Amino acid sequence: MSYKKLTIHFLLVIGLAIFTFSQKSLANLTVGVAINDLNNPFFLQIVKGAKRKADELTNGKANILVVASDYSLNRQRWQLAQLVERNTDIVVITAADQQALASDIQKAIKQGTQVIAVDVSAAGVVATVATDNVKAGFQACTHLINQLGGVGKIAIINGPNVSAVVDRVDGCNQAIAKASGIQLLQVDAQGQGSQAGGEQAMKTILATYPDVNGVFAINDPSAIGAELEAQNRGKRNIVITSVDGAPIMQQALKNSNALVSATAAQYPDLMAEKAVELGYQLKQGQKLSQQLFLIDPSLVNKNNVMQYKGWAE
Structure with missing residues (x-):
């Protein structure tokens, strides 16, 4: 199923909108994508890349949960907790604050959710994927x-x-x-x-x-x-x-x-793809060779x- 043909379900949980991109069969892997702005094409490309890589890794059986913080630290903190509560395997996050989420991220990791930062670094994550x-x-x-x-x-x-x-x-x-x-x-x-x-x-x-x-x-x-x-x-x-x-x-x-x-x-979709790939490797028990992965820009x-x-x- 292509990105454009995905079914979108709106789950309203105490004011939080979680967009669920799912396939007909039960998902083998749940990936959360925590971005800042659903109206910004940059962040939508992050969603697209995460979805594409997750489907590639699971033969189209991945479940994608997308949340947007609107740059609110408190909202993103709560959203992360909700993703963990839903037994999300991997969270790809564009942090609303580089330092303030550290304890929340560490808590998520201890509960089995691999948290990978994209675009900007975030304290406590297992790895960061960003543009150079x-x-x-x-x-x-x-x-x-x-x-x-x-x-x-x-x-x-x-x-x-x-x-x-x-x-x-x-x-x-x-x-x-x-x-x-x-x-x-x-x-x-x-x-x-x-x-x-x-x-x-x-x-x-x-x-x-x-x-x-x-x-x-x-x-x-x-x-x-x-x-x-x-x-x-x-x-x-x-x-x-x-x-x-x-x-x-x-x-x-x-x-x-x-x-x-x-x-x-920049190539936000490629950043997200790499982040999901890293999270998947960690869920498979593999170790990462490094914590920072940079993707080269190209001048247009x-x-x-x-x-x-x-x-x-």
């Missing part, structure tokens, strides 16, 4: 610097204080450090990883440094927001790059007049966007 975010930031900012001819003023639109964001900014700073003609502007441009936040951050940047040439945004939504604000202010000579490879950026890069120039694409720009498959369903 340092490399992603480096790729995006190297492209930005090249587009500026190695000379210019660059600002960074930051985001939530999680490992993925910190590493992207670190990678960008590494690229800037190699370019003597680039000035990194010191501005508190916090975009919160959203389009609206990106617009506000760009407003702050332009108010402080109207002569800015380039902007690195930590994800595609904030980059798109930055472009909207710059365009609204008549700024046509700013180059913007980011990280994600999301559909909204894929479309934007097809516009030759867009200020966005490139994104370091206006020249190669037509060849980029994107996060296709």
Whole structure:
């Protein structure tokens, strides 16, 4: 049965919606996918990848439970407990907080549930699968610097204080450090990883440094927001790059007049596939060779966007 043909059951348990993707036969393996936002295509790709790998491992007999925290720590803590109570074998989690879930995760593991973090690290998990975010930031900012001819003023639109964001900014700073003609502007441009936040951050940047040439945004939504604000202010000579490879950026890069120039694409479905594979190995009594597994990003720009498959369903 394909991903699109799955039956969806809504189980409301004290206000918690658990989406159950099931086959006609009883499941041999139950995989929980704890994400942050059901409306974000990035997280939906995590669900897709987890489902695909679980079905591959069980000949289509896997049971998938999907919960979304809406970035609420308390909600995710409760959801994790509910997944454990339902005898979930593996939980693939995008943590709402990197540290605060440690005791909850350890409790889940002690009760037989293997918890694997994806996208961002989380204290207490048995393993983490993520994009090589340092490399992603480096790729995006190297492209930005090249587009500026190695000379210019660059600002960074930051985001939530999680490992993925910190590493992207670190990678960008590494690229800037190699370019003597680039000035990194010191501005508190916090975009919160959203389009609206990106617009506000760009407003702050332009108010402080109207002569800015380039902007690195930590994800595609904030980059798109930055472009909207710059365009609204008549700024046509700013180059913007980011990280994600999301559909909204894929479309934007097809516009030759867009200020966005490139994104370091992530592969959330592959991250989830690897996470389920690792959890399955642990359930089979195998040991993992390492705790951190990184997946390389790939730079998508206006020249190669037509060849980029994107996060296709």
